[in-house]
């Protein structure tokens with residue numbers, strides 16, 4: 067149990083804050099993106115958030131090969147590759163001290179994430195309090211996977227509720243239920259991903275099956291807390307857009323009382339540059355995003371099956 071005094075110094079790893087978002091819950095939202103995720107979806111729009119520790123990126127296009135970062139690296143992790151006109155990093159030597167990031171005069175080195183306390187986070191959130199009041203908004207914790215830092219997420223949510231701020235969480239739901247349960251009393255709205263009903267296809271694309279996700283959704287539904295749940299499907303052509311999958315998704319959701327809507331999100335490529343900066347392979351580079359018409363047609367198909375359960379089309383700006 068986190069006490070009042072310890073909660074102020076409790077730390078978490080935050081990727082970034084986003085202010086005045088209109089895509090992550092009702093009204094104007096402050097979105098707190100946390101680091102760390104147990105799933106590695108090939109279409110993820112925030113690959114820089116997958117690790118629980120801050121990450122170092124490098125944009126060759128902005129590098130002038132001035133060599134200042136190399137002098138700043140006491141771990142001797144950096145070198146200039148003359149043939150390829152870039153700075154290379156020996157990951158086994160890199161201690162993630164970020165001296166190179168602070169030294170680079172051309173913003174070619176990126177730092178993804180920082181460690182901060184609950185108090186500092188709440189201070190940031192409180193700067194937007196007036197907007198929550200006027201717009202019916204609040205705070206949304208996203209990621210990464212918020213429940214992957216269970217104590218930090220739970221304490222932030224609890225502090226928000228003490229301040230009367232509406233709370234939402236966006237989750238992939240692939241974590242042990244205990245990590246979710248600790249936050250449930252403080253969540254007004256849970257946005258839960260349900261990417262594929264077939265456990266074999268889920269395993270094939272994501273490396274893990276969907277059993278934990280389905281179980282967690284049922285446990286949230288059976289809990290005593292009045293959390294509203296919106297199930298989100300990032301529509302990935304060839305993975306989960308079939309009639310069979312959409313039908314099974316609707317049937318599953320219609321049986322759970324706390325699910326108030328299904329939200330269909332379009333797949334997009336907003337994170338593709340970040341894969342390059344992190345020297346990661348972007349496996350979805352050849353995947354064409356669905357057209358608006360196709361998205362609408364798929365949502366209409368689900369609506370015919372969903373009865374009174376609303377099926378809405380979202381922006382899909384944050385896809386994990």
Ligand code: SF4
Pocket residue numbers: 122138139140141142143144155159160161162163164165166167
């Ligand atoms: S983060 Fe630190 S150790 Fe890693 S390359 Fe940069 S300066 Fe060197």
Ligand code: SF4
Pocket residue numbers: 128129130131132133134135136153169170171172173174175
């Ligand atoms: S300091 Fe920046 S611009 Fe200079 S070599 Fe390093 S990454 Fe390139």
